[in-house]
Amino acid sequence: MNFVEELRWRGMLHDMMPETEEYLLKNKTTGYIGFDPTADSLHIGSLVPIIILMHFQKAGHNPIALVGGATGMVGDPSGKSDERNLLDEETLNKNIIGVKGQLARFLDFNSTTENAAKLVNNYDWMKGISLIEFVRDVGKHITVNYMMAKDSVKKRIDSDSQTGMSFTEFTYQLFQGYDFYHLYKENDCKLQMGGSDQWGNITTGTELIRRKAQGKAYALTCKLITKADGTKFGKTAGGNVWLDADRTSPYKYYQYWLNSSDEDAESYIKIFTFLDKETIETLIAEHKQAPHLRLLQKKIGEEVTTMTHGVDAYENAIKASNILFGNSTADDLKSLNEQTFLDVFDGVPQAEIERSVIENGLEIVPAFSDTGFLKSNGEVRRALSENSISVNKEKVKDDFVITTNDLIADKFVLLQRGKKSYFLLKVV
């Protein structure tokens, strides 16, 4: 199956420039997607572009992942209603390194195959360009009228916009456009892909290529991931869902996918896994028969967690999920050895506590508040009156005192607020 066809049946395709599909069918093409180094880790929002590059590579084309060292300094106004805060150079460099490392987990940059992925940083070519050069060589080819017509700009200039837009952000599209031009010249890169919010920026690039190099380049955008309930994809109460295991533990990562709604799961399984059409259709049919089994969610969790963190991490996430959400009791917990226990609770926030404190008996309120699990004594009392506090999976009342009898593996106490919020006390 060819690249465009693949994206199409998976429901990922949003828009293409005319003739893009024909061109891709006939030519082994070099194409790129840009990644913003706004943090030192990518989050699952970046998973879609990564997967697109993977499909692109599988279809025999040459993928380039571009890290926006230069564009990150400017700030993309697309989809933003506020002026962005600029990152300082040190942070940015740290972020670039982090992002590069993560991309390498999904795309093979070192292989000797002829369509190995390539990684570039636009700072490398942007840093040497002077303002005068930029204004004469790039700015001259694009009219302000053209730039103003872009949605990302229009929205910010409209009278109902609250913030206005700085020249810095206005210039952004020229930066990204120049990237495309540069890759076109240096790498024969003919295609830029991205989320549908990138359409404006991408076409500035093809326009620049047309005017400056009399060349033809193509654009392809994918649908932005939405959630059926309207909330933002990739966000939880705790913040973004990151691809970095230190920021979002594999367990939480797995849980995020497992908790997808039925509606979302049907589209996610096409987008985020590489399973073939037939397998997916069977799964969807089975899921509809028995929705409570959540086959789709489990499969997505399996595929995506394995792809991101490896099989071992996935298996631990499953183990942890079973213990935390199965009907395990305090005795089950106590039967775990230290290593298994640690694997299961990897990523659960913890606090250390003196052994003597437990030996003297630790009352329930300070156990939850002093350790930093809950914010204040008042909150603990509130939670207690809601009957939402558990120690080692068993509900407790406000007169409960933690003693050495409650230690798991002679070392840990598992605190819990509600069903999903865990905290670990570690005796030292």
Place this chain on the structure above:
RNA sequence: GGUGAGAUACUCAAGUGGCCAACGAGGGCAGACUGUAAAUCUGCUGCGCAAGCUUCGAAGGUUCGAAUCCUUCUCUCACCA
């Protein structure tokens, strides 16, 4: 530079001398129900067991009493130049 509007808790937003720890909505958390879901219903959502304490851009002031009045400052936005 000129003119005008504004700054209230996580967000939006009411409140214009005491009845204000501050209406309401959203969000969040929890409980019931459930599939670790959706929908729904209920409770909570500054600190404190409590008495009480600290909050309404900042600092001063008036007053028995201030989110509310006065002064200065800081910042934001809009229009004009």
